[in-house]
Amino acid sequence: MEVGFLGLGIMGKAMAMNLLRNGFKVTVWNRTLSKCDELVEHGAAVGETPAAVVKKCKYTIAMLSDPSAAISVVYDKDGVLEEICNGKSYIDMSTVDADTSIKISEGIISKGGRFLEGPVSGSKKPAEDGQLIILAAGEKGLYDEAIPIFDVLGKKSFFLGQVGNGAKMKLVVNMIMGSMMNAFSEGLELTESSGLDPRTLLDVLDLGAMANPMFKMKGPSMLQSKYPPAFPLKHQQKDMRLALALGDENAVSMPVAAAANEAFKKARSMGLGDQDFSAVHEAIKGPKHP
Template identity: 30%
Template sequence: MTITRTAFIGLGIMGGPMAANLVRADYDVTGYDMSREAVERLVAAGGRAAASVPEAVAGADVVITMLPDSPQVEEVAFGGDGLLEHGKPGMFHVDMSTIKPETSCRVAQAATIKGIRPLDAPVSGGERGAVDGTLSIMAGGHADDFEALRPLFGVLGTTVRHVGPSGAGQTVKAANQLVVGGIFGLVAEAIVLLEASGVDPESGLDVLAGGLAGSRILELRRHSMIKREFAPGFRIDLHHKDMGIVLAAARRAGVALPLTGLVAELMAAAKAQGHGHLDHSALLKVIERING
């Protein structure tokens, strides 16, 4: 199937650069966002502007949603002015938000009834990955639909996998978020330990990054964490929301994830201490506060 028209709903920190990358790859992209400035940035990059969801969706072959949480996805999908009401049969709906797996399943079921082809395809890689087109994309839904959109996904990410039926993408993303949150917490504790012991944290973390403890987080964030620079690439508020999704998924699956529970409490503490607008690496502020 040839994809000629793409609608992108949600042009924030992640969605904006993702939509711009599609424009640069010669996709015809129409964008909608509650923020006028976000839409204007897409237009400046060569995209088209829509004043509403129905206008964005009209005639689209693919609709991508990148929204903060389940309620926003449900509103855009199910509302009277929603994409399921105005999308044409055969259209793809790719939800790249991070939401509850059960929400993805409900949206997918309703889309299928309407003749729309749903995929839940959340991403990992943060703002840098969105800008560079190097995201990891984990997709749930029909394998044939995933294969039809593989070229589009290839514009947005470098690790692109079909992981199972509807909702599976969100479950994999939940697992991703528990690992990312846990690593941020451990890096924060390592910085506090090194500094309290009189060891240069720059040198110490450089060694860790080159050994078995190395990770993408150490590679990208160790220097900014040491400098206490927490400009948001992915906000504490969103990671706090995601940890709630992880805990709910664990309860549904009937498994105990004790370390995940601790990471969730640290995220909740960061939010309660007023750091919700900061990057999730600001878990360091919580660990510092614990240590006076």
């Protein structure tokens, strides 16, 4: 199966590599074209533009940073819409809001193409290991055809119905994750400031009902103030912002998420946007008093 892949950031690179490893023919494009080189070394072909990739491939996947990037790659010059047509399909796996996804879907369908959204839960390592959780919505026939692709990229895929439902589910999941990260960071800081060993807190948490891979993986590096980016903080803040907008639309009060968003914004203002989202710990720690 020949698959196009647009966007070779942390996630896209790992996902495209995985497809190559599993025998797919992959044609890649990235705005910064030099990022295609490593994929080419592993057998990928390169398309000079998103339109060139769509022209070559029956199925094209996108994994782009945010709503404006996802829209631009479809609607701008040399974009997806120039070549999408009957018989071709577009699967956008970026994390965006439902309105963005619907706008992309409308453009693709107006040209005779088929559309599926498929945002993912899981980060860099699950992407490398093909262990993502895929939250698909859109055309069911395309979803069924895309199962061989999703089986390589993920450990489980869900079909959630009409376009927008995948985007919404993803935002809910990341809103919970961002709020949890804030509570965890405050707990680490409170432990340390009240004279306790935060490494003991990690052990206690890991043995109880709140044990989870995120605390286990990120806690030790947070205690060393190390935040190598797996999920960039700027993207987590984007997801909090979009989740809060979803809350606004539905009149759902979300004071916890709103407070977490403020902490992520503060961390961004401290220049931590490209660090892992666990770097919110730096914003929560604040200056030390004697």
